Each structure stands twice: as C-alpha cells, then as structure tokens.
Amino acid sequence: MSAPAAQPQSTCLAESVRADFPALAQRINGHPLVYFDNAATTQKPRAVIEAISHHYEHNNANVHRGVHTLGNRATTAYEGARDRVATFLNARSREEIIFTRGTTESLNLVAATWGAAHLRAGDVIVLTQMEHHSNLVPWQMLARRTGAALRFLPVHGDEGLLDLSGLDAALRGARLLAFTHISNALGTINPVAELCAHARAAGVVSVVDAAQSAGHMPLDVRALDCDFLAFSGHKTCGPTGIGALYARRELLEAMPPYQGGGEMISRVTFEGAEYNEPPHKFEAGTPNIAGAVGLHAALDYLDGLGRARIHTQVQDVTTYACERLREFPGVRLFGPQGERGGLVSFVLPDVHALDLATMADQQGVAIRVGHHCTQPLHDKLGVPATARASFYFYNTRAEVDRFVTVLRRVIQMIKGTP
Amino acid sequence: MTMAGLSDMTLEELAANFEALGDWEARFGYLIDLGRELPPMAAEDKSDAYRVHGCQAQVWMKFIPRPTANGLGEPVMDIAADSDAFIVKGLIAVLLMLYSGKTAAAILRIDGVQSLARLQLAEHLSPTRKNGLGAMLKRIRELATAQAAACTY
Ligand SMILES: Cc1ncc(COP(=O)(O)O)c(C=O)c1O
Numbered sequence: 001m002s003a004p005a006a007q008p009q010s011t012c013l014a015e016s017v018r019a020d021f022p023a024l025a026q027r028i029n030g031h032p033l034v035y036f037d038n039a040a041t042t043q044k045p046r047a048v049i050e051a052i053s054h055h056y057e058h059n060n061a062n063v064h065r066g067v068h069t070l071g072n073r074a075t076t077a078y079e080g081a082r083d084r085v086a087t088f089l090n091a092r093s094r095e096e097i098i099f100t101r102g103t104t105e106s107l108n109l110v111a112a113t114w115g116a117a118h119l120r121a122g123d124v125i126v127l128t129q130m131e132h133h134s135n136l137v138p139w140q141m142l143a144r145r146t147g148a149a150l151r152f153l154p155v156h157g158d159e160g161l162l163d164l165s166g167l168d169a170a171l172r173g174a175r176l177l178a179f180t181h182i183s184n185a186l187g188t189i190n191p192v193a194e195l196c197a198h199a200r201a202a203g204v205v206s207v208v209d210a211a212q213s214a215g216h217m218p219l220d221v222r223a224l225d226c227d228f229l230a231f232s233g234h235k236t237c238g239p240t241g242i243g244a245l246y247a248r249r250e251l252l253e254a255m256p257p258y259q260g261g262g263e264m265i266s267r268v269t270f271e272g273a274e275y276n277e278p279p280h281k282f283e284a285g286t287p288n289i290a291g292a293v294g295l296h297a298a299l300d301y302l303d304g305l306g307r308a309r310i311h312t313q314v315q316d317v318t319t320y321a322c323e324r325l326r327e328f329p330g331v332r333l334f335g336p337q338g339e340r341g342g343l344v345s346f347v348l349p350d351v352h353a354l355d356l357a358t359m360a361d362q363q364g365v366a367i368r369v370g371h372h373c374t375q376p377l378h379d380k381l382g383v384p385a386t387a388r389a390s391f392y393f394y395n396t397r398a399e400v401d402r403f404v405t406v407l408r409r410v411i412q413m414i415k416g417t418p
Numbered sequence: 419m420t421m422a423g424l425s426d427m428t429l430e431e432l433a434a435n436f437e438a439l440g441d442w443e444a445r446f447g448y449l450i451d452l453g454r455e456l457p458p459m460a461a462e463d464k465s466d467a468y469r470v471h472g473c474q475a476q477v478w479m480k481f482i483p484r485p486t487a488n489g490l491g492e493p494v495m496d497i498a499a500d501s502d503a504f505i506v507k508g509l510i511a512v513l514l515m516l517y518s519g520k521t522a523a524a525i526l527r528i529d530g531v532q533s534l535a536r537l538q539l540a541e542h543l544s545p546t547r548k549n550g551l552g553a554m555l556k557r558i559r560e561l562a563t564a565q566a567a568a569c570t571y
Binding site: 354359362 | 442443446447450454473474475476502503504505506542543547548549
C-alpha cells in the first residue's frame, strides 16, 4: 500500500460535504437541525436523490424481461448496482450478492433458507448478548421451528466488550455463529476476522450483521472470511427498502429458495418449477430497482470520500462527544473507552432519556431514546431506556457543542432550576 | 405558580394557560410542573399488571372505581397513573383532568385526541410520537370498556 496522503482536518470533511445533504440545511422548531440519529438512518446526498429521480424519469421499466430499450436500461442499472455492491464488499463474484430490503430481510433470508436446509433439533446457534432484535428474533424463530438451541457470548459491563474467553467452547458442536460487527446500542466494534476464523476452524458458519459498519469503514468479505454478511442501504446514505446479503458461493448453491414467484424460476409447469441460478433464485418478484440505483449512487458517494476518511471523521466527533458528555456529573456512558462505532448511549441521573430527547427536539437536536432494539441487553444493563447520539461524517464538533448546551438547558428545566 | 392547581382545573383553563405561555420552554416547564403535582401511585401498583406499553418511558395506569355518594348510579373512575419521565407525568396530569372522576360511559364518550388538540401542546406532543400519549389513550378506552361491560345491569 502506498503511503496515505496527509489526513485533512476532520472538520474539513464535514464542512465540505454538508451542502450535499439537502435535509441537513433545514431548521427544526426554529433552530438549525442537528441530526444525531444516524445509527437509525443516515441522510441522503443529492447524488442519491438525483439518481433515483433520473431512473424514474428516464429508465423506468421492469428488469430481466423486456426486449425494449427501457427494459434493457433498467436491467443494466439494476445489475450494475449488484456489481457495485460486490466491489464495495470485495466479494469474489457478483453472484454472491443478493438484493434484499435491508439487514433484517438479509438475516431472515439466511435463517429461512440456509437454516431450513441445515438445522436440526439439538443443533446450536451461537449469538452474542448485544444483538439487535433483527439478529436475534429470526434465530429464535428458527430455533423454535427446528428444535435448535441458542447460546450467547456474554458482554462485559457498561464497556460492552464481548467476552471471547469462552468462544471456542461455545462454538464446539455449533452450526452457526451470528454477530454484529458494530453494536448499535454500545458502539462496540467486534473483531470480525477473529470471530470468523474461530468459527471456520470449528466448522461453524459465520453471519455478520454489518448494518452499523458498512457505511463507516472499509469492509472486505474475503479478508474477514465470513460466510454471510448483511447490510442496509439506508444506513449508508442510500434509500430505504434496499440492502444486500453477501453469501459465499459454495453455501448459496446448496440453499433452497427463499420466496416463490417470478424472477426466481427458470422453468415452470403446473406441477412444479426449476429454480433460477443464484442470486436470482433468491429474488422473487419485481425487485426494488430504483432502490438499487440509489444504493449504487450512495456507494459511489461513500467511496468518493473514502471510507477510511469517514471512519476517522466519525471517530473524532464521537470521541469529542464522549469527552463533553463526561462533563455531566453522574453521567453513565455505555460502550468501550477506546475506538468505537460512531455513537454513544448514556443515561443521566434523575433525567429520563425521553424527556431529554423530546425537549432536545424543541431545539432542533434529533437523538434517539429507548432500548434501540436491544431489549435483552438493556435488561442486562439494568436500564429500561438510554439516550443515544449517533454520528456520521457530516457532523461536526460544533454540533456536539450545541447538543451539550441544549442538554444543559433541558437538565435545568427538569431539575427545576432557572 | 399562580395558575390553578391540578385538581380543580378544567381543560378550558388548561388550554388558556398553555395559550398564555409563549414559547416551548414555558409550556414544557408548565407541563413538568403539572407532572410534579401528580398524586403518587402506590409502589405495588407499578407492576407489570398495570404497565402501559408503547412508550419510550415506563408508564403504569389503573382505574379505581368509586361508588357515588348515595350509592346509586354508576361508579365513577378515579385514575391512578405514573411514569418515570416527567413529560409523561405531565401528560398523565392532563389526561386525568380530562377523564378522571367520570363514569366509564362518560369516559367512552370523550374524544381524547380532539380534546388534546385544543391544547397548544399538540404541535409539540402528538400521539404519533412515542411519548405514550397514544398508548395511554388506548388503555383508558380499554379500561373504560371493561368497566362499562361489568356495570351493565
Ligand atoms: C446492528 C443492527 N442490526 C440490524 C439492524 C436492522 O436494520 P434494518 O432495519 O435496516 O433492516 C439495525 C438497524 O437499526 C442495526 O443497527
């Protein structure tokens, strides 16, 4: 690798891109919007919005069917997006990329197809205690259907690091390991390559939930050596309703179809059907063509900035936000002390997160409250709800400062001091 | 605060008070104060049996039927409710003003969403936000429906 160019000042990145995001220029309740709910979904750059409009204005037709020009354009655009996702993840081939509605559907697809083909009563699925409900409930459902059992890798304290001491023991005799790359509640960055290597050594299939990492750092499925990897377009500057599943070719071939319908078949008689080749075998019905086009534009946009640069910028703002939040007496910050994903969850003494978020919104600051779809983890931490601020490369330290000022005012109001 | 206390205020007075308070800070401050005045709910009632789900904060709610003074007619419902968030406590105080101390039949005749829309609060706190307002309105109707069914004789 050649020596990296000197990193530009991180705020420069944020400032240089802000004009690309129309939604960020709004005033909310009379104040400039501070959008700190990026772990839920990111805002969309104009390039993505325009790519979607352009598709509908010029290239709209169904895919894989028409012999006409528009049909050909739509198919080229849709399959071009598949190529783009394949390079984004460094997959070996485009056939390893299945378009889905997002991370949730990707994970459900693995559970429904690979799971149905390979899991039997008594088999074991290994998860972690920090999984999003999307990477928990599909496996619970699969376990109920097949009689398989779930095993959980524990999470340590408020720092939220995965306890890997029992990893090999947990993997012994297991069939599948599913875990998140970055926790959406804690910000923990899990050692994906290490976990996948242990799984492979134990003959266990690995599934990576990359919902929080795909838009934040370079991802290379070959280097990570995972079997499946899921992500959502809407958390990577792309539109909602589109995402992808990477599936290692050897596994794909042996998987039964997901849903039945058009596109997924090669020949149908009244009695039965022959299925199409992967990935089409797993994409029944008319897909989200405009979504794929938007995702293509989003991935181009992210790689244009550079994912390593994005990671650096988000790290800077996140670290700064953690520092500033520690100024509040009695604050409880969750997540690792060092490097972490671009978010921080916290609770303040005697101030409910709902009160914080509701009143912060009055001042244009958007943060999230609740258990962030990780209810079992919150039960374990003993907090019914936390407040979460989550960042992206367009956020600045100045916005963090405004967030802190807003928090101070809200706390004063709740505590009844003028 | 010179404004009327919780127990003896009507929704009209409340609406006027909110109207008089100019900005969101004053309105939320007032709402939080209303929440502070809320009669405490018995600790043992803050249990799963009375939990109202669908809010980002914890909410509990219970109907306590109170026979009328002469023992004739339908009992009225005193509503006991609480939350761990101040804004939700304030919303509970507003709901009590609207619903508490009425018969189940009277409660069912009230259009909560429309009544609340008259408060200047609506723009800040709509039932579609996950603040529990929608869930609490639904629970009130459920409890009243159950009571009304039990009371038909
Ligand atoms: C870690 C993680 N996994 C899965 C999901 C589900 O993603 P989606 O709702 O886009 O399917 C999310 C989104 O909140 C997430 O943060």
